[in-house]
Amino acid sequence: MPRPDESEDVRLRNTSNHQIDMCPLYGNNAAQTDALRLRSDASGRRGRLKSQKIDGEEWAPFLFENGVKKPEFAAVDDPLGVDPPTMPPAQLARIFAFGGDRANAAPHVAMLNTLFLREHNRLAGLIEAAQPGWDDERVFQTARNTVIVEFIQIVGEEYINHISGEVFQLQANPVVAHRARWNRPNWMTTEFSLLYRWHSLIPDHITCGGTPYDIPSMLRNNALLLGDGLAGSFVGMSGQKAGRLGAFNTSPALVPIELKAIEQGRRARLDSYAAYRRYMNMKPPTGFGDISADPRVVARLSELYAGPEDVELYVGLFAEDPGRNSPLAPLMKAMVAVDAFSQALTNPLLSEHVFVKSTFSPVGWAVIQQRPHTLDAVVRRNSPAAAVTGPITMTQPGWRRRR
Helix, strand or coil: CCCCCCCCCCCCCCCCCCCCCCHHHHCCCHHHHHHHECCCCCCCCCCCECCEEECCEEECCECEECCEECHHHCCCCCCCCCCCCCCCHHHHCCCECCCCCCCCCCHHHHHHHHHHHHHHHHHHHHHHHHCCCCCHHHHHHHHHHHHHHHHHHHHHHHHHHHHHCCCCCCCCCCHHHHCCCCCCCCCCCHHHHHHCCCHHHCCCEEEECCEEEEHHHHCCCCHHHHHHCHHHHHHHHHCCCCCCCCCCCCCHHHHHHHHHHHHHHHHCCCCEHHHHHHHCCCCCCCCHHHCCCCHHHHHHHHHHCCCHHHCEHHHHHHHCCCCCCCCCCHHHHHHHHHHHHHCCCCCHHHCCCCCCHHHHHHHHHHHHHCCCCCHHHHHHHCCCHHHCCCCCCCCCCCCCCCC
16 A cells, blocks of 8 residues: 655644643744743843733734734744735734744634743743842743643643543652653654544634634634733633534534544554554444444444444544543543653653752742642733632533532
8 A cells, every 4th residue: 555645735744842842832943942032131031931011911922013924933833824915914913923833723722822921931030030140041941841840730630630530630740650661752643643633622602702703703813812811711711611522513614624633544544443442451342332322423333334343543532422520432531541641741851850949940849849730820820810700720610520
């Protein structure tokens, strides 16, 4: 069988650095990071990322000026889906200069990047004040190290616990990985890329500032983020109900992306859904009814595949019925659980001889030790108290575990 043509739209490789390294904020390489840094040894400016103030709030600089990408950001990747000649000028003017090409995809993606830009600059200020003899480079790298670990802690302790549905709560304690046999350098696989395409979670309309917007009108529309403010956007998203993860629940606007995911799995020659069940020590299906109890799903699978052994990984992941107390189906949940350890806790910053106070400074180390490790805590550190008008949480208030 001939090797798939990598020049076509569906690629076999992407631009991942294979670590949780906050590259959407800092960039994929040194040149991009340099372009995003303030680069100053002046007092009160050391170690900072470039930013601007709008109505008293800190934001990333804008990437375009008068419809043209600013020369200072030439090294930064062009944002996906942004075509300056065809985009409305007011919308183009609000595209932020971020390290990742997807960081402007929607206002709530830019929201997360903005939060950690503020956290980086806040930490840089604290580190500079505590270490007045340190130059710009040392302050910057120390703040970046701390932000990366903060993000890993949130992934491990808020996000993973939120989606797992388990009674016990995981802690992002790297000690368990220091001598573990599975501790190896990361390699982001095609399976990993496909696993996290949770488009069915996205509802057809998302409310911003009290107004519902459909998906096309939200894409690359940072005016919605600027209008609600950072804290207001987090509070708003926390009150927004997600969709059900699974078959027959993807917004029509996102179906073309789902098709590309299926094509990518085929071009990478991934094994079947049943084979991955075996790999994860789970019983493979012997009939379509073993995948889902939903008659619509069973009927559609039987139309598309000769038998359950033929169901593709991507299709099976989302056709499978969700488990108890979790939005995830069992196979997906098992694969995410592997990710929680083998992808997050193997980060070099968490290794035995690097995860020490001197890597992060006393200031950064104190932040890393501070609990809770939640988005709410980071938002409150970087917003006026009055701006946080409601809960910032991944779990809907009032949710109760089913027994």
